[in-house]
Amino acid sequence: xxxxxxxxxxxxxxxxxxxxxxxxxxxxxxxxxxxxxxxxxxxxxxxxxxxxxxxxxxxxxxxxxxxxxxxxxxxxxxxxxxxxxxxxxxxxxxxxxxxxxxxxxxxxxxxxxxxxxxxxxxxxxxxxxxxxxxxxxxxxxxxxxxxxxxxxxxxxxxxxxxxxxxxxxxxxxxxxxxxxxxxxxxx
Numbered sequence: 243x244x245x246x247x248x249x250x251x252x253x254x255x256x257x258x259x260x261x262x263x264x265x266x267x268x269x270x271x272x273x274x275x276x277x278x279x280x281x282x283x284x285x286x287x288x289x290x291x292x293x294x295x296x297x298x299x300x301x302x303x304x305x306x307x308x309x310x311x312x313x314x315x316x317x318x319x320x321x322x323x324x325x326x327x328x329x330x331x332x333x334x335x336x337x338x339x340x341x342x343x344x345x346x347x348x349x350x351x352x353x354x355x356x357x358x359x360x361x362x363x364x365x366x367x368x369x370x371x372x373x374x375x376x377x378x379x380x381x382x383x384x385x386x387x388x389x390x391x392x393x394x395x396x397x398x399x400x401x402x403x404x405x406x407x408x409x410x411x412x413x414x415x416x417x418x419x420x421x422x423x424x425x426x427x428x429x
Contacts, residue, residue, distance in 0.1 A: 256294025274335035281362035284342035364390035
């Protein structure tokens with residue numbers, strides 16, 4: 243997804259992560275679900291994206307209570323965090339992990355039947371860093387979503403640039419800042 247600034251990428255990533263996790267998580271050990279969320283700025287992962295995941299969980303809990311009159315918790319356990327990671331563990335095999343791209347080796351050896359890797363601010367992730375994530379993308383039903391701005395710090399190079407080309411193997415979505423309510427036109 244290639245977008246402008248301030249259109250709600252963190253909101254979108256939080257929504258995608260919550261939806262994918264709730265739809266795929268299971269107690270069955272053969273149905274493990276793992277979501278990895280990364281960005282060049284870890285505070286973006288922790289304060290924005292994981293905050294949105296918590297927001298969606300609380301709204302879903304409230305919806306179930308209001309609609310069906312029953313208490314339910316979509317994410318019944320607390321998030322844990324350290325200086326470079328934030329995590330939510332459903333069980334021993336299924337979890338959501340947020341890490342900075344500086345810590346790409348933290349995902350070595352991760353395998354899951356349902357694996358989703360979300361890259362935020364992909365335009366700032368170097369090819370070398372992105373290649374560290376390629377190994378985990380070979381497992382199970384691995385999916386990846388790249389989100390970023392068309393401003394490329396190193397010019398037209400790298401995985402994000404290549405992904406946005408018409409002949410790439412990626413499904414491309416472009417959202418113009420002019421098409422969002424967050425854009426304010428100046429004189």
